[in-house]
Amino acid sequence: MNPTRRLISAGFDDLERAKRFLAAEELSGVNLKELVGNLANAADPDLALLSLVRLIPHAPAAVALVENPRTAPGLLRVLGASDALAGFMIREPGALAVFEQVPDARIQGCAAGDLREQLLLAVGADPESAAAPVAALSGPAGYRALRVAYRRALLSLAHRDLGAANALDAMPVVGRELADLAAAAIEAALAISRVEAAERFAAEDVAAVRLAVIGMGKCGARELNYVSDVDVIYVHASDGLDEQTASGIAAVLGAGISRAIDSTGPEPGLWEVDANLRPEGKDGALSRTLESHAAYYKRWAASWEFQALLKARAIAGDAALGAEYEAMAAPLIWSSSERAGFVESVQGMRRRVTANIKPEELSRQLKLGPGGLRDVEFTVQLLQLVHGRVDESLRVRTTTTAIGALSQAGYIGRDDAESFDGSYRFLRVLEHRIQLVNLRRTHLMPQRESGQRVLARGVRSMLGVELASAAKLLERWGETKREVRKLHERIFYRPLLSTSANLSRDEVRLSPEAAQARLRALGYVDPKAAMRHIDALTGGVRRRAALQRQLLPVLLGWIAEGVDPDAGLLGFRRLSESLGESHWYLGMLRDSNAAAERLCKILSNSRFITDLLEVSPESTAWLGSDKDLQPLSFEALWAEISSKLKRNLGTDPAIRLIRVIRRREMLRIALADGAEVIDQDGVGRALADNDRAAVLGTLRVAQNLEHETTEPLCDVLVVAMGRQGGREIGYCSDADVMFVQRPIAGADPQAAQEQALRIVTSLGSFLAKPMTPAIQAEPRLEVDAKLRPEGQSGPLVRSFDAYQEYYKRWAHVWERQALLRAAPMAGSDELAEDFMAMVDEVRYGEPIGEEQVREIRRIKARVEAERLPRGADPARHLKLGRGSLSDVEWLVQLIQLQHAATIPELRTTSTRPALHAVAEAGIIPAEDVQTLDHAWALATRIRSAGVICTGRVTDVLPHAWRDMEAVARWCGYSPGEAAVMEDDYLKATRRARQVFERHFYAFED
Known part of the structure; x- marks a missing residue:
């Protein structure tokens, strides 16, 4: 293979620069062929080669490392992953000793105690000192010693992390060691701070102040990033000192910790120590006593502060005091979900986090954006807080551990938990690799393709070599975001709520009290009644009960999102009892999240639809398909009605059929409305078409009944008025109409008028009177003819000629105004054409x-x-x-x-x-x-x-x-x-x- 091909194969981007560096004097004694082969292990071979050329003049030992086939891959992986760590090795050549140890393919973490000892010894403190080790070094010398020791340990971790066979498996170990390393750094910084505080206060007073540092966020959870603010809370106690003096010393100690870790100096600062999660935030005292913390949380703390406390862990300082803090906080954390509006506040916080992302960064966010790390963390934390009050197995801090606990206890399905866990690890590894480059706090996907390609090569151990390209990385990231967002939205408020709703009878059963607590947290006003419904749905060994046990964790959450969850659950129980054995119903609930979610939300938001579904449960099937929810046109409705009327059903059965069809279609329209398949204008048109078909069918029945004993003497027309004529009616609107008749040629006008009156009277009666047997939950259609000429004083029906004469001679302006909404509704098409031509002359005539x-x-x-x-x-x-x-x-x-x-x-x-x-x-x-x-x-x-x-x-x-x-x-x-x-x-x-x-x-x- 020629040199250029070899460089391309190794992954170099700038071939000319690579050739110049390979010819540099610093590499004169190095086997370049083997070097290029080893550089292929680096995420960024260009950066690795550049860093190596920069490093050798300061650390000649690097030559031996790259010549050794055992140590070369590890060194070059680090040089190709982190420009910041390369700079550290240039400043501290002795740190290269890290690479003499070849890491195992399965990463081994360093014990927290060992890290603490290393950093304390680095600043001259005695690790065996009882509660408050004091450093021999302070000021700039102590700061530098601390930071160098920290970065040396960090370099060791990066070496092992980048050499792990599977980055996803290694992620929890890496996060745990990063948190332990941060805790060790704070312990060493506290030792330095005590020396400095003794310069301002009496040494015995400083020694009398016990300070515990409580780690929050990812540090407290032992899942820290390579670079992150370390959130802390300080708690102090003292023996024999007044509180003002003790508080002042504790504040100086806390400030000294930040100074030792992050002040400017020859060796750059590590990260910010952020104490803003303390009570009252920036406005509160930097350190408080345990009693003061307890009083604040019991009286003043907001819901988000208890969510933050979920990760609280004593990480440095006085261990006994830290343990007392954890014991104080625990009952407050696990009872926080009982606070009014707790769930809503957590949900609102997640929305605010997303809303505050800069628009230009939204699509690049690994952490805060939709489908990012925060979606996983908020979901897991909410489930823990809601259910951890009664289920102690959920009282863990680390996200991956919590996902496993939630799955084990049945609150998340095994497949969902596996997907959530894998997605979270993937996103965290991407975050780690991005932060390693410059050791800067960032959560953004690189914008340039070259940066994306480097990142893809850096995560080959989890993507596979065949996926190590920018396009494949972005594809995988996109899939992950979609999966996380889907799971977040499905699980965020949807835990398994009771013993009878467990995924199987063999899994851990919770007490009825625990289940009721969950229901109450989700918003059910009467958890006992809800429990009865759940038990009725999930009891027994039949297939229906088994499926309901699997589905209720999701369904109960969706029902709870409605205004009246209790009524929604009752409606769901009644519907399920009617349809539970229907194969399509079980299949819809199992396979169509959209249909199930629509059903649950409608049941808890709409009494009208719930009543209609109770008597027409089979209509639930429409929710699984937008096509089935589309309202039928007038032509389709009339075709159905007219075909059935041809069967000579008899008057009452025919009217019953028409009214049942109207109720069915009103339900379809309401369901489509609730599912946002049609808009408000579409609702008005569909309801008007439905009423029109019902009136036309009823008119046909009334005419057939009349013509059984009397020959036809007239044509009849029903004219829609008002909102009915405008096709903009609402649910349960009356039908404003006028009735028109025209005698058939040769018929007696008076007899025709009397026949028309009998027909329209029957029409109104058929639509309004109760049916036997009753049609349950039927929205009645009342025909109202008050807009006819002369109003209620005028005849119910007039002949065409009478209308024409009246409008020509006597019509008031309000009657002309009423005609603006007139439209044919049912009856003779020929009469309708003539009548509307006459009406147009009246309403659209002279201004x-x-x-x-x-x-x-x-x-x-x-x-x-x-x-x-x-x-x-x-x-x-x-x-x-x-x-x-x-x-x-x-x-x-x-x-x-x-x-x-x-x-x-x-x-x-x-x-x-x-x-x-x-x-x-x-x-x-x-x-x-x-x-x-x-x-x-x-x-x-x-x-x-x-x-x-x-x-x-x-x-x-x-x-x-x-x-x-x-x-x-x-x-x-x-x-x-x-x-x-x-x-x-x-x-x-x-x-x-x-x-x-x-x-x-x-x-x-």
Whole structure:
């Protein structure tokens, strides 16, 4: 192989520079062929060669190391992985002795006691000194001795880490030794600090102060990074000193520790000692007594502080005092999940961490971003805190150990635990390799491909040689992030909650009290009742019970995310009892997380849907497919109804069938709405089509019944009015209609009128009367004909000629306004065509005059004064309140009456398309139109959500917190944002009212 090919094969990036270095005088006595072969072991051969050439003049012993086939790979691996450690060896050539020992393929950790002894001896302290070793060295000499000894130990660890056969297996050992090394450094720094404190205070007073250093975060958990702030808390005690003096000495000792470790000097500082996790943070005393710590945590601490205490461990100083601190903190940690809003606060903290990432760094974050280390850590810590109160097996600090404990106890499935553990190790190893380069605190994936390629080569021991490329590394990282995020979202609030919900009967069983504690922590108000439901679902040995035991850990968490988890769990139990033996149901729960999550959230947020599902449980199958959730078109619905009516079922069975189909389709629409498969406009159109098909089918049944005894004398037409005509109705809306008839040629007009009246009366009765047997949970459809000419004083049905004559001679402006929403709904197509042609002449004919404008304004004022329920708050009424549906619709309709004659785009029965046409025509400013549209859409959404969530028809913005919260979530707001929705609605309608008043009352021709 020629030299260039050999360099390429070894992984060199800059071939010309590599050739120059290989020809350098420093390598004159080195076998270059073997050197290049050994450089292939380095993550960055270019860096390794450069560092070697720099190192040899300062440390000639390096030549012997690279000539020795046993020691060369280890030295070159370190030189190619860390420019910072190469610099240290240049400053301290004696550190090369580390490489004389060839590490085992399976990494062996150094004992914490040995590290402590090494660093204490380095600063001249006696490791055997009782509780407070004192250093012989202090000041810059002591600092340098400490830092050199630390970096020598760090070099040894990096040598063993980089030489490990499997980096994933080595990661916990590396993190543990890094934490122990940091603890040893703090112990040595404390010894130095005591010498320095004795220069300010009496030596016997300094000796009387016992100081314990509590490691927090990754140091406390013994899973530290190569470079990280070391979070600490100081606790002190003293014998015979007043508290002010003792506190002052303890503060000086703490400050001295930081100075010894991180102040500037010939040998650079190691890392920052961060005491900001102490009570009151930067504003609090640097050190407190044990009693002061206890008082703070019991009275003032926030939830996040208990999450931080989960990792607390005495790492240096007075061991007995440190043990007392741990004993004080433990009961506070494991009872913290009982605090009000604890789970929500942990979830909110995770969201804030993600939200605070710089946008330009989000895609490169190994630690804080979605699918990063924090997702694993927050998930594991929450499960530990929620369940560790009653399950002592979870009371461990290290993340990988905690994952194993959670899996062993059944809170995480074995496959999920294995994936979580592997992903966490992978991300931590990437973090370690990135930090090793310059020994700087960073958690960002390199931006340049060359840096990514070096990182990929540095983790070959876990990726495999075939994956050691930038593209393969990024692919693996992307897969890991997606897997971590998926597991995080699935597990974060979803622990196994009771004995009956264990994955198997053979696994560890917890007491009912423990299970109830978990349920309570998740938000169940009545854990005892929840336990009864769980026991009913999971009891027995049948396949259904076994599957429920596996699925409930996830399902209970999803149900708990709703507004009423207790009602959701009851609904789930009833549904499962109806469908538990159905193969598709079990398969959906097992195989479709999306369907199961949709079901759980709907059950705990919507009484309306829960009631409908209870009587139509088979409809649950739609949740597994967006296609199945798509509402059926009017044509498809009518095809189904008409085909079944051809079977001559009889009147009652036919009506029952039509109403069952309508209920079924309303349920489909509601489920699609909850799953966000359709938007609010789609909901209105789908509900209108559903009602239209039901009315058409019922009309056909009524006509067939009439024609059994009397020959057909007339054609009948049902005309949709109001929101029904605009195809923008909500759940359980009435159907505003008018009835039209036209005698068949040769029929007696009076007899035709009487027959039409019988038919439309039957239609209304069929849709409204109770069925025998009853159709449970049926949303009734009431037909309302009050918008007909002369209102309730006029005949229920008129002939086509009578309508034509009335509108020509007698119609009031409000009746012309009502016709703006008129649309054929059911009946004769020919009659519909003729009637709508006549209606168009009325509603879109001559623009209304000023007198008619004043009449519309007068009527609107009367509606506001008389129709708003007594005592109702106009600011909260969704239909008739200020800036709500009525204001927007009246303004739109006034504009249509004035301009539709000349602007065809305004000839629509729907509000939002009409608003769009108003903006396009420039009749009112676009920003005003946007204000009106937003208020109308929000009021419509809230109105429909009120029915869905509470099961009651109401036109008022809810007052009760639970109802408001449920409506807010249905409207797309995040949990806890009921007040935000309320404020949004009040703002939107207030602005819409201003627009309404500006244009409705000031509008001129």
